[in-house]
Amino acid sequence: MIDQGRRGLQAKLALFGGLLLAAVTATPACAQPSAVPVSVAKAVQQDVPIWLRGLGTVQPNYGVQLRPRVDGTLTQVPIAEGQDVKKGDLLAVIDPRPYQAMLDTAMAKKQQDQAQLANAQADFARYASLVKQDFASHQQLDTQQAMVKQFTASILGDEAQIESAQLNLSFCYITAPFAGRIGLRNVDPGSVVHSGEMTPLISVMQVQPIALTFTLPQDTLPAITKAMGKHPLEVVAYASDDKTELDRGTLLTIDNMIDVSTGTIKVKATFPNASHSLWPGQFVRARLLIGTDAQVVTVPSVAVQHGPDGLYVYQIGPDKTVSVQPVTVTREEDDVSVISRGLAAGAVVVVAGQSRLQAGSKVAIREDASSPVKSGS
Known part of the structure; x- marks a missing residue:
């Protein structure tokens, strides 16, 4: 029984050794690494608009x-x-009837005072003639002159009462201002x-046109005032998803004071709102166009990587080998990064598949995903 166990163990060891030898023999002496599939885009030179973004609320004009x-x-x-x-x-x-009655009363009172004034004026004329002939005293003349003035003042008061009654009567009819x-x-x-x-x-509420107030950082104030001195500034209103465009308008004015608690400045824009896409009280995202960077080098923002020494991109050479290229990004606009240093127009960079890359890696370009950089909107 012991001899049989030893023979079984020896057979298993021989089988394991044969398999190990076959595996070693089958391994090539120098395995070639496979190319990493990536998506690429070209760095292009184009005009990129300069947008300032803020949150705002729609208000009736x-x-x-x-x-x-x-x-x-x-x-x-x-x-x-x-x-x-x-x-x-x-x-x-x-109900205008009570106020119409008050107006009628005031007008009747004026007519009464006018009649008394006419009588007082006639008496004054007669007394003036009698005084000249010494048939009446100057006291009687003065008294009659005072009566004329009294009824004249009464008529002025009646006219004021009539105006007040007419005003109250007009308040009974409420019209659109x-x-x-x-x-x-x-x-x-x-x-x-x-x-x-x-x-x-x-x-x-007046909704055509309609107004929008939104806030921007106080540091943007010099750029806004400078741009306003050149031409009217365009403002675009987007829905809360920041993708659906609602309307396009014009910057109207800047508030006269910075909010010291938030360090922001409030600005106001006006929109034609022809399609009623903006409504009073609506929360929207606003973009203010203050200028354009002309003919700058741009790449998709997904191509820019963050490293310990700064920003870089994987640039593809003619032999399909990648190199790590440090770049300087001036700003980002939507999905586009503006490159001020490190890349030239026409350079091919990796936009997807960077996680498997390192300097010197071979790549296989996926043609269906390769596309030039689009302009920022």
Whole structure:
């Protein structure tokens, strides 16, 4: 039994040795490393816009909360919620009858005082004639002259009462102060309203054109003011995803003070808003175009790598061998990096597959992914 076990062990050792010898024999003396598949792009020379980005809120160009200025019953609201109105369109009516009666009373009082003034003037003329003939005293003449002045002043007071009554009567008819869009109605017809109420009857917002205020770092203020002195500056509004363009407008003005708590400056732009893509209170991302870098060398931002000694790219030589090329990046615009030093236009750089590369590595270019650099938007 012992001899049989020894013979079995010897057979296993012989088999293992044969397999090991076959593996060593099958290994080539000098294995050639395979080329690393990569995606590439060319460094191109092009114009790159200079955008300043900020967060902002859409505001109506004009916006009012219409409240009653006289007491009374709201009798009519002849417009629909969400309706577009023009300047001067009738929006609401408060019962005008009490104020029409006050106007009629003031006008009647003026007519009465005018009649008394005419009589006083006639008496004054008669007394003036009698005084010349010594048939009346100067005291009577002076008294009559005072009556003329009294009724003249009464008429002036009547005219003021008439103007006040006309003004109150006009307040019964609430009209649109400018062209805009009606909001939701807060008070229904039939309700009794009072002047000075906090709750508005209705709101009107001008949404065409519309305004946008957004903030930018205070360090950008010199560049903005310099660019504004040359030409109007374009502003583009994007949705919260920073990809969907909503509208294009023009920078209107810069605020007169920097926010000391945040170190930012507030700017305001105006937009035509022809498609109603901007709405009051909407949160948007804004981009302000202040200039263009002309004919600079650019590469896709994914090509730029961060190393212990700074930024670099993997540049591909004519023999499909990569080299580590240090570069200086001036700025990034969307997915494009502006290179000020280290690369020339036409250089081929790796944009995907860098994790398996080192200086001197051979590469295989994936033709379907190779494309030139696109301009920043």
